[in-house]
Amino acid sequence: MKKGFLTTSKAKQQLNKTEIEKKDADSLVADTSASRNLNSGVSPNTPQWTTFSHGLVAEAGLPKGYERSKRIWASEFPDLNDPQAFCYVTLPSVKSGAVLPDNLGNRTECCVSVHVKNLIEKTPGFPSPPLQPTGGKAYEIRDAGAKGLGVFATRLIRAGDIIMDDRPLIFSPSGSTAFLRDQEFIRTLEAYTLGQSKQIVLYEMDQVIKGAFDRMPVEHQKAFMELYNSHKEDGSGEYIGRSRTNGAGIDGKKLRDQGTTGPVGAYSVVCYDYSRMNHCCCPNSVFHWHTDTFTIRVCAIRDIPAGEEISINYCSVLDSAAERAQSLAPYGILSCTCSPSCSDPALAKISDERRARFKKPIVLHPPAGRSGPGATWVQPALTRLRELEEENLQAADEYRRTLYQLVNIYCFLHDVDKVLLYAHKLDAVCRAMDRSKEVDKNLLTRQGVKHTAGWQTGMLNRMQMPGMPMPLMMAFA
Numbered sequence: 001m002k003k004g005f006l007t008t009s010k011a012k013q014q015l016n017k018t019e020i021e022k023k024d025a026d027s028l029v030a031d032t033s034a035s036r037n038l039n040s041g042v043s044p045n046t047p048q049w050t051t052f053s054h055g056l057v058a059e060a061g062l063p064k065g066y067e068r069s070k071r072i073w074a075s076e077f078p079d080l081n082d083p084q085a086f087c088y089v090t091l092p093s094v095k096s097g098a099v100l101p102d103n104l105g106n107r108t109e110c111c112v113s114v115h116v117k118n119l120i121e122k123t124p125g126f127p128s129p130p131l132q133p134t135g136g137k138a139y140e141i142r143d144a145g146a147k148g149l150g151v152f153a154t155r156l157i158r159a160g161d162i163i164m165d166d167r168p169l170i171f172s173p174s175g176s177t178a179f180l181r182d183q184e185f186i187r188t189l190e191a192y193t194l195g196q197s198k199q200i201v202l203y204e205m206d207q208v209i210k211g212a213f214d215r216m217p218v219e220h221q222k223a224f225m226e227l228y229n230s231h232k233e234d235g236s237g238e239y240i241g242r243s244r245t246n247g248a249g250i251d252g253k254k255l256r257d258q259g260t261t262g263p264v265g266a267y268s269v270v271c272y273d274y275s276r277m278n279h280c281c282c283p284n285s286v287f288h289w290h291t292d293t294f295t296i297r298v299c300a301i302r303d304i305p306a307g308e309e310i311s312i313n314y315c316s317v318l319d320s321a322a323e324r325a326q327s328l329a330p331y332g333i334l335s336c337t338c339s340p341s342c343s344d345p346a347l348a349k350i351s352d353e354r355r356a357r358f359k360k361p362i363v364l365h366p367p368a369g370r371s372g373p374g375a376t377w378v379q380p381a382l383t384r385l386r387e388l389e390e391e392n393l394q395a396a397d398e399y400r401r402t403l404y405q406l407v408n409i410y411c412f413l414h415d416v417d418k419v420l421l422y423a424h425k426l427d428a429v430c431r432a433m434d435r436s437k438e439v440d441k442n443l444l445t446r447q448g449v450k451h452t453a454g455w456q457t458g459m460l461n462r463m464q465m466p467g468m469p470m471p472l473m474m475a476f477a
């Protein structure tokens with residue numbers, strides 16, 4: 001795909017370079033490469049060996065003298081009274097003795113704590129069938145040049161549409177949670193350097209994922225092994241390497257091990273089609289985990305014309321170009337050229353400055369007295385929306401927030417056309433981000449707008465005499 005053979009001198013240069021990257025990675029507390037979009041906030045007590053290296057590592061593989069652990073980290077028959085016990089389980093579950101139905105493809109091999117297994121099984125609606133893509137399948141997987149394979153739109157996909165709702169092949173811990181509780185194992189690591197300890201933990205995690213892999217039907221095993229692996233030089237095995245390359249992080253607020261915070265105790269999934277989606281710093285789609293359907297759902301966040309590559313973000317889109325580069329390095333993405341604001345230094349500077357501003361929401365206060373259509377105090381929100389759209393940052397939460405702000409403001413100002421304009425954009429974004437319940441459907445029709453609380457507040461404002469103070473302190477956030 002993108003790696004060739006290295007000559008000896010090139011190899012040395014590469015090694016020096018990756019050693020620097022390795023040090024950088026060592027200084028991070030979270031394994032950002034393990035899975036996308038995990039919550040940050042690692043406890044200072046988290047051992048450093050939970051952070052894996054990437055790139056060419058000088059001493060990849062198990063250190064001499066380390067006896068491969070015979071420990072069973074996860075069992076098919078766990079103690080169901082111990083929420084911390086790890087188990088292998090197929091979800092949605094297959095009843096003992098049942099003849100497997102035709103839809104093998106809808107089952108996932110999981111390595112989970114009993115606590116997380118219970119959370120999944122008790123989720124209302126679990127296991128609902130995956131949702132159908134809006135208007136039928138609208139993508140193909142094909143060559144994406146230097147990026148390897150990619151996912152491309154085969155017809156126009158509208159903002160808010162479901163593109164895929166993918167059941168994972170594997171659901172497994174994204175960090176080394178099981179090891180953190182095993183004092184005997186941790187003592188074993190004391191005899192080794194930090195680098196060696198990381199290699200040992202990588203090996204043990206590889207074995208954990210292999211345990212789930214061994215339970216998969218042959219077609220799933222083949223599909224898993226076909227996936228790209230960007231961790232061939234850092235000591236990751238075949239299984240953990242693919243998991244680090246393709247894993248999508250599960251929102252820790254939804255599912256995580258009991259009593260854990262941050263990336264420790266979090267989970268990630270590896271799907272098939274979803275794993276072919278490449279990164280873009282201004283992506284045209286977003287993804288979210290849904291426990292009821294047990295799927296990663298990808299939706300368009302803006303219109304995607306036929307032929308365009310469908311992209312997601314592997315790192316925070318509001319980070320600076322330098323911060324994004326650091327997050328992307330573990331994927332082997334050393335120089336991101338996904339958009340003009342990545343490859344052109346002048347545009348990157350403007351984009352960095354804007355992205356930093358987008359992290360700070362604007363709060364607007366209407367001036368005292370009557371305020372009608374054409375009001376100028378709205379301008380900062382309009383400028384922000386224009387800049388977000390120029391940067392193609394519809395995937396940033398700030399885009400949704402700004403639309404919400406504008407809808408509320410124009411309701412207050414009784415400007416129906418503008419309410420409808422921004423409410424329809426907001427509706428698409430909320431459907432993509434799965435927050436559809438937030439959009440009051442009244443906002444989508446000319447008559448409905450007049451029945452909203454925002455419109456009523458505007459009425460009160462209109463009854464005020466110029467110069468008189470507002471009945472309520474108003475702020476649009």
Ligand SMILES: C[S@@+](CC[C@H](N)C(=O)[O-])C[C@H]1O[C@@H](n2cnc3c(N)ncnc32)[C@H](O)[C@@H]1O
Pocket residue numbers: 002146147148149150227228229230245246275276277278279280331332333336337338
């Ligand atoms: C989850 S896979 C995506 C699918 C992959 N392209 C394939 O062929 O299967 C992640 C890998 O794709 C490549 N990739 C993704 N986004 C990229 C980008 N914006 N620029 C360069 N390579 C990218 C990197 O090699 C990365 O490790």
